[in-house]
Amino acid sequence: xxEAFFGPWSIRVLDSHFPQRQRFEIRxxxxxxxxxxxxxxxTLAVSGQRWTLAMSRREGGEWLPSALRRSAAxxxxxxxxxxxxxxxxxxxxxxxxxxDDMIVVLDSEDPALDPRRWSNPYDFTxxxxxxxxx
Amino acid sequence: MALHPSRARPIEVSVGAPWSxxxxxxxxxxxxxxxxxxxxxxxxxxxxxxxAAGTHLKAAGSHWALSDAAISDDLFIETHDPxxxxxxxxRTLYEVVPGCLNEIFVAQMANQRPPVxxxxxxxxxxxxxxxxxxxxxxxxQLYAELDHGDDDRRDSLAIHLDEQxxxxxxxxxxxxxxxxxxxxQTVFGALTTGTHGGDFQLPPxxxxxxxLHLVADGGRHYWIEPRIQPGSADTQLTDEARLRATYxxxxxxxxxxxxxxxxxxxFNAVLISAGRFGVVYSIVLRAVRQYALHEQRRLTTWEEIRxxxxxxxxxxxxxxxGDPNRFLLIALCLTPHDNFSKHLAGLTxxxxxxxxxxxxxxxxxxxxxxxxxxxFDERIGGPRFQFAGNSRVYNPDPHVRNAAxxxxxxxxxxxxxxxxxxxxxxxxxxxxxxxxxxxxxxxGAIAAVAAFGAAGAxxxxxxxxxxxxxxxxxxxELLRGPxxxxxxxxxxxxxxxxxLLNRSLPGERAAGLFVWQLIxxxxxxxxxxxxxxxxxxxxxxxxxxxxxxxxxxxxDSIEVFFDATDPMLIAFVDALLAYETRQETQGxxxxxxxxxxxxxxxxAKLGPERWPLTCAVEIAGLKDVDGVTELIxxxxxxxxxxxxxxxxxxxxxxxxxxxxxxxxxxxxxxLAAWRAQLSRITDGGRLDGFSSAFTRQTGLEVA
Numbered sequence: 001x002x003e004a005f006f007g008p009w010s011i012r013v014l015d016s017h018f019p020q021r022q023r024f025e026i027r028x029x030x031x032x033x034x035x036x037x038x039x040x041x042x043t044l045a046v047s048g049q050r051w052t053l054a055m056s057r058r059e060g061g062e063w064l065p066s067a068l069r070r071s072a073a074x075x076x077x078x079x080x081x082x083x084x085x086x087x088x089x090x091x092x093x094x095x096x097x098x099x100d101d102m103i104v105v106l107d108s109e110d111p112a113l114d115p116r117r118w119s120n121p122y123d124f125t126x127x128x129x130x131x132x133x134x
Numbered sequence: 135m136a137l138h139p140s141r142a143r144p145i146e147v148s149v150g151a152p153w154s155x156x157x158x159x160x161x162x163x164x165x166x167x168x169x170x171x172x173x174x175x176x177x178x179x180x181x182x183x184x185x186a187a188g189t190h191l192k193a194a195g196s197h198w199a200l201s202d203a204a205i206s207d208d209l210f211i212e213t214h215d216p217x218x219x220x221x222x223x224x225r226t227l228y229e230v231v232p233g234c235l236n237e238i239f240v241a242q243m244a245n246q247r248p249p250v251x252x253x254x255x256x257x258x259x260x261x262x263x264x265x266x267x268x269x270x271x272x273x274x275q276l277y278a279e280l281d282h283g284d285d286d287r288r289d290s291l292a293i294h295l296d297e298q299x300x301x302x303x304x305x306x307x308x309x310x311x312x313x314x315x316x317x318x319q320t321v322f323g324a325l326t327t328g329t330h331g332g333d334f335q336l337p338p339x340x341x342x343x344x345x346l347h348l349v350a351d352g353g354r355h356y357w358i359e360p361r362i363q364p365g366s367a368d369t370q371l372t373d374e375a376r377l378r379a380t381y382x383x384x385x386x387x388x389x390x391x392x393x394x395x396x397x398x399x400x401f402n403a404v405l406i407s408a409g410r411f412g413v414v415y416s417i418v419l420r421a422v423r424q425y426a427l428h429e430q431r432r433l434t435t436w437e438e439i440r441x442x443x444x445x446x447x448x449x450x451x452x453x454x455x456g457d458p459n460r461f462l463l464i465a466l467c468l469t470p471h472d473n474f475s476k477h478l479a480g481l482t483x484x485x486x487x488x489x490x491x492x493x494x495x496x497x498x499x500x501x502x503x504x505x506x507x508x509x510f511d512e513r514i515g516g517p518r519f520q521f522a523g524n525s526r527v528y529n530p531d532p533h534v535r536n537a538a539x540x541x542x543x544x545x546x547x548x549x550x551x552x553x554x555x556x557x558x559x560x561x562x563x564x565x566x567x568x569x570x571x572x573x574x575x576x577x578g579a580i581a582a583v584a585a586f587g588a589a590g591a592x593x594x595x596x597x598x599x600x601x602x603x604x605x606x607x608x609x610x611e612l613l614r615g616p617x618x619x620x621x622x623x624x625x626x627x628x629x630x631x632x633x634l635l636n637r638s639l640p641g642e643r644a645a646g647l648f649v650w651q652l653i654x655x656x657x658x659x660x661x662x663x664x665x666x667x668x669x670x671x672x673x674x675x676x677x678x679x680x681x682x683x684x685x686x687x688x689x690d691s692i693e694v695f696f697d698a699t700d701p702m703l704i705a706f707v708d709a710l711l712a713y714e715t716r717q718e719t720q721g722x723x724x725x726x727x728x729x730x731x732x733x734x735x736x737x738a739k740l741g742p743e744r745w746p747l748t749c750a751v752e753i754a755g756l757k758d759v760d761g762v763t764e765l766i767x768x769x770x771x772x773x774x775x776x777x778x779x780x781x782x783x784x785x786x787x788x789x790x791x792x793x794x795x796x797x798x799x800x801x802x803x804x805l806a807a808w809r810a811q812l813s814r815i816t817d818g819g820r821l822d823g824f825s826s827a828f829t830r831q832t833g834l835e836v837a
Contacts, residue, residue: 006776050776073705077712081705083777113709113775118716122644124473124583124651127590131581132573 002027002052003068003085008109011053013042018089018101021058022066028052038102045109055087055102064089069099077118081108145181146171146220153210155197169210171220173515175347175355175415176385178223181211182412182823183353183387191351191823193413195270195320200691201788202828203327203408211413213270214320214514223270223415224320224515226279230345231266231418232291234376239369243291244299251307251424252496255486260365262420263308264291264344268515269322269414273313274680275514276321277672278503278522280308280421307424309671312336315731316678318523322414327785328406328742330750331675332463332482334451334732338743340405341736342420345371348404350412350815351823353387357394360401364420370396371418399739403811406738408784410834411815412824426489426496427461427674429482430454431665436466436477436711443730444699446747450481451732459483464730465662466707468714468765469654469723473585477711478655480662490668498528498673526679530667554626557656558610561649565603569596579652579659598637598645605633606649624688624756627725631759636721647718690766691726691754693783694773695742698732698749702778706751706769713768717761724765726755739804740834742781750783792833805833812836 002025016022022038029048036044038055055066066087073083083106086099108114147170154163172178185191192206197216214222232240248261267276284290285305292304312331314324321339330338345359359371374394382389404411430453442448443464453459461484467477489496504520511518564580567573574580584592609630630653634646696703707730714724731750736743742750753769755762766787773780774794781798782788799805812835813819819836829835 004776070701073701075705075708075712077715081709083701083705108777110775113772113777120474120715120719122474122647122719123589123591124585124648125587125589126574126580126584126592127588128586130568130572130574131576131586133576 001068002054003070004050004052005046005083005106006048006050007113008045008047010107010109011044011046012105012107013038013040013102014084014105015103016040016101018057022087022102023056023063024102024104025054025056026051027054047109053085053104053106055085055104057087057089057101059089066101067094067097067099069097071099071103075114077120079107080117081110081114082106083108143173143177143221145173145177148220155200155204164205167206167210168208169212171212171215173221173223175349175381178211178349178413178415179353179355179387179391181209182349182351185209185823189823190825191413192826193269193409195323196272196318198316198319198323198785200689200786201327201784202831203784203788203826205826205828207826213268213322213413214272218513221513222515223268224272224275225268226271226276226516227266227268227416228287228289229266229380230372230377231264232294233289234372234380235264235291236370236373239363239366239371240295241299242366242369243304244295244301246303247301248303249423250303252489255488260422261303262365262422263304264418265308265421266416266418267321268416269320271321271514271516272523273310273317273319273321273324274523274672274676275516275519276419277310277313277317277676278519279516280310281424281499281503281670281672282506282517282519283307308421309424310339310675311342311420311422312339312733313672313675314339315675317672317676318678318680321419322417323785325417326406326409326414328736328738328740328783329785330731330733330743332461332484332731332733334446334462334747335460335734337734337736338738338741340738340741343405343417344420345418346401346404346414347381347416348412348414348815351821354391354393355381355386355415356815357381357392358401358404359394359396360398361396398737399807400811400814402737402739403808406736406740406784407808407812408740408829408832408834409826410812410824410829425671426487426668427484427671428487428668429484429665429674431480431482431662433659433662433664434479434481436464436479436707437475439464439479439481440704440707443704443749444701446699453483453485457485459485461485462732465658466711466728466730467654467658468711468728469651469658469718470711470715471583471651471655473583474715475585478658478662480658482665484674487668489670496670497530497667498669501525501528502670502673502676523680526681527677528669528673530665530669553657553660554630555610555613557653557660558606558613560656561652562603562606562610564652565599565606565649569599569603579656583648583651583655592648595641595645595648598639598641599648601642602634602645602649609633624725624758627756628759631723631725631761632721635718635723650718650723688757689726689754690757690763690787691752692766692770692773692787693742693750693752694769694780695744695783696749696751696778696780697745698747699745703749703751706772706778706780709772710753710765710769713765717764722761722764723759724753724755724762725759726753726762728753739808740784740799742783744781744798751780752786788832790832792831795832795834808834809836 029051032046071086087102088097088099152163153167190207193211246261249259284292296302312333314329325340349355382392442450463482465480508518634650637643
């Protein structure tokens with residue numbers, strides 16, 4: 001089942017744990033639809049009101065759709081809004097899947113959601129020596 | 135439609151007085167509002183049948199909703215006058231329960247043995263009681279009445295089951311299966327907006343409705359039930375002939391003006407519907423045997439537990455010893471500590487427990503309900519209890535087992551901002567120790583807010599911290615003096631934030647932010663300190679202070695619902711924390727309450743609890759403080775963004791538009807089914823008397 005996203009994102013293939021070739025597919029975007037190589041390090045900028053991400057793997061001479069899962073989502077001032085999607089080589093719902101055949105990281109590029117790359121100018125540290133234990 | 139001459143009280147009308155909600159700033163409201171105060175089914179039918187063509191109506195109850203869902207285009211129908219001037223439509227009824235119940239259904243009830251309050255804790259015994267109430271009854275009134283029991287009503291179901299079926303097991307106290315965190319709303323107002331508790335294996339209160347009585351535009355009225363009731367095999371709740379004999383009579387417009395409908399789709403559509411179907415006159419509610427809860431609270435950090443939230447099998451959803459737990463609430467401090475890397479979180483769990491000290495005098499009953507002071511109060515339509523809706527939060531005394539503590543500074547924090555005085559005093563002591571003795575107590579706020587490392591950058595702020603210390607001392611004197619009284623907590627916190635966070639010199643700005651973090655840490659630590667106690671169900675679940683005249687005015691709040699297993703929930707919370715960190719460095723801050731509660735899926739088509747494990751993130755702040763509205767606006771923007779796709783609570787600030795609602799409630803699924811039922815009741819949309827600006831904005835219309 002493809003994962004739907006909305007607005008501008010950048011995609012990066014973070015990791016891969018599958019012996020054969022893999023790829024990801026974008027549909028419904030503003031000009032980025034197509035298949036892309038699933039090798040770690042591959043990147044792509046995608047925008048569009050609603051677009052989908054799917055992943056597939058080469059097995060027995062065919063491209064087979066992989067099961068997808070949003071494995072994590074986080075938001076920090078340093079890194080912004082980041083979603084991680086993993087692929088597994090089994091049908092969705094199969095128990096015990098680790099969803100690490102291909103791991104793709106998506107960074108939101110929407111400034112309304114993500115006023116990003118803010119660095120904190122303050123440092124609230126104290127030297128250990130002034131701690132009092134009684 | 136001509137109505138038969140009525141025995142009902144005439145409908146009171148008020149025109150011109152401002153119509154406002156509980157949380158609005160005093161003195162604000164809708165000017166020139168036209169308001170009617172029905173007290174009976176006859177009144178409601180008359181209002182809905184005879185309103186002027188082209189005018190729109192909307193039912194309102196306690197005015198607790200912050201949402202525009204409560205706002206009428208033209209005429210407000212008050213089921214419970216929030217000013218307690220006009221009588222409420224709040225009676226408990228006995229004409230249907232037991233009078234119109236299906237004999238087979240009653241026989242099935244008679245074959246059951248409900249648990250005994252104070253007996254064993256077998257939570258698998260799901261025998262329930264039924265209570266039929268008019269929809270203007272407030273939650274605290276009903277939990278008090280349920281706890282009182284029906285033993286002294288000759289016409290009650292409990293006595294009927296005893297005397298006609300030889301089962302005395304339905305005598306005694308009953309309770310709501312679950313409750314929200316406050317009980318001042320009307321029962322129906324709470325449940326029809328999706329109000330829920332934190333009982334993560336239980337659906338919201340709406341799912342305990344067994345039947346409802348709707349009066350629609352035009353005055354036609356409907357008794358609506360699901361096809362069958364839980365646990366009753368294929369047995370219907372009521373006897374149709376008896377219902378028709380009761381409600382299909384001339385004073386209610388005659389037999390042709392009344393329908394009995396047993397249809398899950400219609401029932402599930404009306405349950406949560408922003409008042410769009412009409413006015414619900416009464417509901418039959420399932421109640422469970424009264425029970426006691428043990429509440430346990432521990433302080434931790436968001437960073438420690440955020441990875442566990444999405445896993446229902448994690449230790450977060452069990453007691454600390456691993457045993458089952460029924461309730462989970464995570465209160466969050468949005469202001470960071472540990473050099474901006476952590477955020478305090480108060481973790482509250484609850485589980486069923488034996489009442490203490492015994493079933494005759496369970497903790498919390500005397501303090502939260504008390505004795506009956508008036509057997510029938512005309513204004514509320516029922517018995518008036520000494521402390522129902524008239525007491526502070528139940529507070530166990532940590533030094534005297536099974537006793538309530540006297541009202542403490544913490545409890546009165548909102549009534550008067552005294553708690554701030556205590557916190558500022560503590561922070562001044564710690565700052566003096568740092569600045570004069572160059573030491574920091576390991577368990578103090580400074581040690582928590584700062585990190586310890588080689589840099590020690592805070593030592594460069596000694597001079598600015600002295601300036602801030604002097605400011606705190608001056609502020610403390612002001613708060614202690616005659617001018618410090620009579621201010622709302624929000625006003626005091628707003629002034630404090632302004633002085634600490636809006637410094638023009640960079641060093642003082644850093645020092646002010648550091649001290650603001652100290653105050654936030656100390657305040658939150660006190661409010662969420664470790665707690666263990668057992669009390670009667672409502673004393674634990676109803677956390678509202680009915681004497682509060684400070685924290686609950688000029689409030690802004692939202693609640694956003696997510697699939698608790700969806701990582702987007704975590705990103706949403708993270709985003710709020712990141713936003714607050716940024717805005718505090720820019721002179722603004724959030725003062726209020728942020729929490730996560732968990733609930734199971736509802737049957738209501740438009741219920742925001744749409745997942746087996748649903749998480750509701752509530753953010754409520756004091757609008758006096760610069761930064762509160764900004765953070766809530768940001769939270770709304772995030773939740774409306776389709777990447778997050780949070781669902782906003784119908785009863786709190788909710789600027790969702792029709793596209794938002796269609797996306798979240800499946801325009802070709804639940805929403806379409808809901809609209810089909812609306813079309814059925816409104817003659818294809820022709821009867822649009824209960825349309826409002828809010829229902830049009832959100833697309834809660836036939837098309």
